[in-house]
Amino acid sequence: MSRLAWLNGLSPEEARTEFSRCCGSTRWAEAMTRARPFPSEAALYERAEALWAQTGPEDWREAMTHHPRIGDVSRLREKFKATGAWSEQEQQGMRDAGEDVIQALADGNRDYEARFGFIFLVCATGKSAREMLGLLRERMNNPPDQELRVAAGEQGKITRIRLEKLLSSP
Structure with missing residues (x-):
């Protein structure tokens, strides 16, 4: 199984934990969890960047x-x-x-x-x-x-x- 398929198949709690390892913003990690499944790694990276662009100072500080x-x-x-x-x-x-x-x-x-x-x-x-x-x-x-x-x-x-x-x- 590919790592992307693994990530797409995680429970919401497990996915949020994995995304939190990548970025400590709760809002971003939750949004990434909701954005699944990702059809490709490129789509995941693109969505991650777009969701980060929607965050603000409180998220950045967190x-x-x-x-x-x-x-x-x-x-x-x-x-x-x-x-x-x-x-x-x-x-x-x-x-x-x-x-x-x-x-x-x-x-x-x-x-x-x-x-x-x-x-x-x-x-x-x-x-x-x-x-x-x-x-x-x-x-x-x-x-x-x-x-x-x-x-x-x-x-x-x-x-x-x-x-x-x-x-x-x-």
Whole structure:
């Protein structure tokens, strides 16, 4: 059975749980659950993007609470059991980071959260720790409403990657 057929055949509760692993917005996960069955993976991705575009600031902030801070690799498995392995893969760029970069990210995350009221969210896949630090520093200059939209866009990218992982998992 294909993973798409598996996903389409889950009970609503099971499907909502799986979609929540991809994006922590309850409204989005429920809408994706109701949108089933998907005739193709492309249709699933298209619908996921369209439904994310219909969400707003409350949904974005809720989704952000389901992510660890960039660089907080030690807490990934503890706090985020449902997505810990995925988050760890996404943050592979942290593995070779020097202590100076790790400390700068920790300090920057703290300052970012104090300024904006939510964690720094970036699609970390394929980015080095130094690249993520540069993005964090650049985004600190954004007005709060603009930064919330930027972070929501990053969540959309993360959601797509996680949906791909969901459909490719054994």
